[in-house]
């Protein structure tokens with residue numbers, strides 16, 4: 001069943017992202033003091049940023065951490081609007097937050113990952129936004145659940161929010177990975193292909209969890225054809241009260257945006273999203289990574305089976321088991337339109353490697369005795 005297109009105003013109609021790609025939102029994780037907010041905003045204004053972010057209410061994992069400055073910080077954001085002409089954005093997690101933002105003339109709000117995971121809160125926020133014209137960005141939920149993310153968009157859309165966009169910040173994972181959150185680009189790409197009309201931002205700061213990864217994640221996101229970035233920047237990241245390891249100074253952000261990032265030529269002037277050769281290649285890279293991950297996971301299980309066979313004196317190759325598995329995958333592959341010979345070559349190679357690993361385990365173990 002095709003997804004129902006959402007009624008969305010393209011980014012060019014939001015009145016805040018006038019620059020060529022990428023569209024950037026930048027600013028500190030948290031508004032901490034008036035001085036920190038103003039100094040960071042000044043630096044960002046100088047490098048050409050138009051939209052300033054700062055968390056006013058902070059969802060922290062542990063109580064007792066800095067949980068945001070609250071309503072007084074909204075006055076500092078008003079000062080940023082007035083002194084530097086920047087648009088300002090903050091996170092909302094309740095109807096009360098929305099009411100305060102509307103009262104203080106905040107230009108845009110976003111829904112954080114922990115809130116998107118909760119349909120009650122998303123509905124409460126959607127109801128509070130009904131009848132307003134304020135742009136809303138929806139971060140992906142912390143868990144890799146595309147439908148939950150889409151459900152949040154549907155709730156906002158039904159409430160009449162038309163300046164609606166998404167932010168991809170990666171998903172919590174128990175696996176040991178280089179980034180703080182798992183990018184799961186496949187989920188992001190699925191969202192993009194199901195709802196190409198929705199403006200798409202990536203948040204390399206929360207995805208990477210370290211300033212070292214901001215450039216590579218941003219580049220990857222642009223190569224995939226995603227048009228926006230939300231990046232944390234702080235006038236003095238070392239002293240930041242939250243997320244100090246992942247924030248850039250305005251100067252570092254300037255180097256990245258002006259000198260390091262490669263922006264590929266746009267396909268056309270239209271707002272329509274189309275894939276160019278870079279995006280198609282970047283998609284292949286995502287799929288290759290998933291194939292490697294799947295192969296490595298399969299091999300890991302083969303190893304465990306090897307241990308079991310060793311401990312229970314079971315033969316490594318059990319022909320009947322392999323024959324039925326082989327027939328099943330080859331049949332499945334042909335249903336997907338994959339050539340039979342190719343399927344046979346691939347799965348024979350996988351089987352051989354698996355037998356080899358199990359042989360190694362058994363000979364290793366025998367030498368222990």
Ligand code: PEP
Nearest residue numbers: 029055112113114169206
């Ligand atoms: C944030 O943007 O500061 C934030 C808390 O992000 P997330 O909801 O992605 O964790």
Ligand code: MN
Nearest residue numbers: 029232242243
């Ligand atoms: Mn943060």
